[in-house]
Amino acid sequence: MRLLDGVLFLAVACVVFWLTFREGGWGLVYQGAWAGGKLFVKLLPIFIIAFFIVGMSLVLMELHMDQVKEWIHGGRGILIAWVGGMIAPSILMLYPVFKTMWEQGVGRPVIITFLLSFSLLSWQVIIIRASLLGWGLTMTAFFSALLVPLIVGAIFLL
Numbered sequence: 001m002r003l004l005d006g007v008l009f010l011a012v013a014c015v016v017f018w019l020t021f022r023e024g025g026w027g028l029v030y031q032g033a034w035a036g037g038k039l040f041v042k043l044l045p046i047f048i049i050a051f052f053i054v055g056m057s058l059v060l061m062e063l064h065m066d067q068v069k070e071w072i073h074g075g076r077g078i079l080i081a082w083v084g085g086m087i088a089p090s091i092l093m094l095y096p097v098f099k100t101m102w103e104q105g106v107g108r109p110v111i112i113t114f115l116l117s118f119s120l121l122s123w124q125v126i127i128i129r130a131s132l133l134g135w136g137l138t139m140t141a142f143f144s145a146l147l148v149p150l151i152v153g154a155i156f157l158l
Contacts, residue, residue, distance in 0.1 A: 050093045058100055065104045077110040078153035085117025085149060094118075113153030120145040 020032050061068055072080050088094055098111050119125065121142060129138040 050090060054093050054096050057097055061097065061100060062104070068101070069104065069106055072110050073107060074157065075154075077107065078113045078150060078157065081110045081114035081153065082117045082149050085114045085119075086121045086123065088114075088118050088122060090124075107157075109153045109156035112156050113149045116149035116152055120148060 017029065020029050024031075071077075094114075098114070102111060126138055126142060129141065133141075
């Protein structure tokens with residue numbers, strides 16, 4: 001983790017700690033730490049599997065980078081990124097993959113299209129939106145944003 005990232009996380013942690021302590025003292029701080037620990041234990045197996053998948057994907061991708069770049073360039077790459085963003089399992093898993101792809105010369109249009117597609121259209125976003133805003137507003141937002149990643153990717157392709 002870069003120094004700035006660590007400093008920012010530490011600053012946020014200090015603010016949250018202070019707010020929690022101010023609201024309820026050490027008892028509330030303990031409750032928050034306990035809740036965070038339970039969540040960590042619950043999610044740890046998922047993170048272990050996810051990082052295993054990412055590691056294997058990085059190794060395979062680096063081994064076959066010429067084929068990957070050939071397959072996901074231009075208009076076809078934008079279409080693949082558009083669909084991939086909608087069905088991707090987790091953006092946290094994919095950031096290391098995108099970093100490697102960027103460093104290996106995969107084009108900005110493909111990466112931007114994927115990131116926008118995931119942010120606007122992924123199944124996780126749809127589920128969260130629907131649970132908070134209802135299906136009507138969720139589907140309105142989905143169909144309104146459906147072509148945005150393709151348009152932006154095409155603009156970056158020019």
